[in-house]
Amino acid sequence: MKAPPFAYVRARSLGEVFDLLEHHGESARLLAGGQSLLASLNMRLAAPELLIDITHIAELSGIEVRGRKIRIGALATHAEIQRSAEIARHLPLLSQAAPHIAHVAIRNVGTFGGSLAHADPAAEWPACCVVLDAQFVLRSRAGTRRVAAREFFQGLYATALRPNEILAQVEVAATGTNWRSAFVELSRRRGDYATVGVAALARKSARGVLSDLRVAFLGVGPAPALARASMAALEGKRVSADTIAAAGEALGQDLEPSADLHAAASTKLHLARVITGRALTALAA
Ligand SMILES: Cc1cc2nc3c(=O)[nH]c(=O)nc-3n(C[C@H](O)[C@H](O)[C@H](O)COP(=O)(O)OP(=O)(O)OC[C@H]3O[C@@H](n4cnc5c(N)ncnc54)[C@H](O)[C@@H]3O)c2cc1C
Structure with missing residues (x-):
């Protein structure tokens, strides 16, 4: 399919963008890389009257x-x-x-x-x-x-x-030198959007104890959210088979995945537990 007709302006300053947004309101859309917006126009999921190109600001x-x-x-x-x-x-x-x-x-x-x-x-x-x-x-x-x-x-x-x-x-x-981070994702093919993914960050002591742990998932809910029960299960502990199991168990309270084209809800929860174990192991390494 082709995009519906739209007007196009290449904005030269933020002031010009503000004027255009004030004037056109929700009938205008900002255009950056176009890698999501143009696809949604072509699929007729959006039909803005004006595209404001911001790439030259x-x-x-x-x-x-x-x-x-x-x-x-x-x-x-x-x-x-x-x-x-x-x-x-x-x-x-x-x-x-x-x-x-x-x-x-x-x-x-x-x-x-x-x-x-x-x-x-x-x-x-x-x-x-x-x-x-x-x-x-x-x-x-x-x-x-x-x-x-x-x-x-x-x-x-x-x-x-x-x-x-x-x-x-x-x-x-900036995350300091005593912080560790890990990002783990599963997708059907390299480059596809994630079936399930996890971003994790923690402070690690010389004794290997994790604190200030933050874990958030993608692909399991409408928006990214911190896995609070799972984080609490690990706070102040060393990563071990037992603490990974406890964090995985707690994910049942944190996540309510919906099925999508690629996986059932139960599969997503299982995969979330698998990648949590991998992310925690990476944090502890
Ligand atoms: C085949 C394919 C695979 C992809 N796979 C992935 C993937 O695995 N992971 C992933 O994260 N993304 C993926 N993407 C999307 C890609 O990352 C896009 O670059 C991104 O989602 C949108 O960035 P963009 O600059 O292209 O924004 P655009 O497409 O230009 O804009 C997207 C939306 O954001 C608004 N917008 C843009 N910039 C601003 C701004 N500064 N302020 C306010 N609103 C703004 C636009 O108005 C529009 O509504 C994929 C895209 C394609 C085509």
Whole structure:
């Protein structure tokens, strides 16, 4: 199928984007890498009257380290994040997750901000941002507001973004040297969206004890959520066969997967337990 007709504007500044969003409201859509939006237009799942191309707005680009804070511009591509030495050093979880996103051609064009705003329940970045406790910087003509990743994702393809707002950047505190991260995903074929995936982060003591553990899943619910019961089962403990089993058991309280085209709900819960064991083993290594 072909996309329905739409008007197109290449915005040159955030001010121009704000004006266009104020004027056109929900009949306009921002266009970043186009890797999700164009597909949804072609499938006639969306029919905006105007596409506002934001890819030439310099202040939305780049990855910047300021002290312990990393600022990732909305237009940073998946590939830029994957090959960034600063990201590998300060936020290794993102480096671990990036290769799981689609294929090279899509990673070269698709953007961090586009993925977060799209909020696909099987996408990698949302779960990573939840465990990293990232802050999302949302801008509009009315000003700037910061929303924590945990509040940003509100349901299936639903976020805290208002129709007149743009996600401008994401701010994340660097994870220190005593932190460990792991990203594990199962998909039917390399490059497909996840059947189930998990992002995990914890502080590890010299004795191998995990604390401040954060575990979030993708592909098992409408939005990424922290697996609180499972985290509590491991807090202050060393990773062992017993603690992995306890964390897996607790996942029954944390997750209520829905069946999708690829797996039944019970299969998803089983796979979530399998990858939790792998992620915890990686954290402890
Ligand atoms: C074959 C294929 C496989 C894929 N597999 C995966 C995968 O495994 N994992 C994964 O995570 N993704 C996958 N994707 C999607 C890909 O990661 C997209 O890049 C991403 O979802 C959207 O980013 P984009 O820059 O292309 O955004 P666009 O498609 O341009 O926009 C997506 C949505 O976000 C809005 N938007 C974009 N930028 C902003 C912003 N700064 N502020 C507010 N709203 C904004 C747009 O208006 C639109 O509604 C796949 C895509 C394809 C085509």
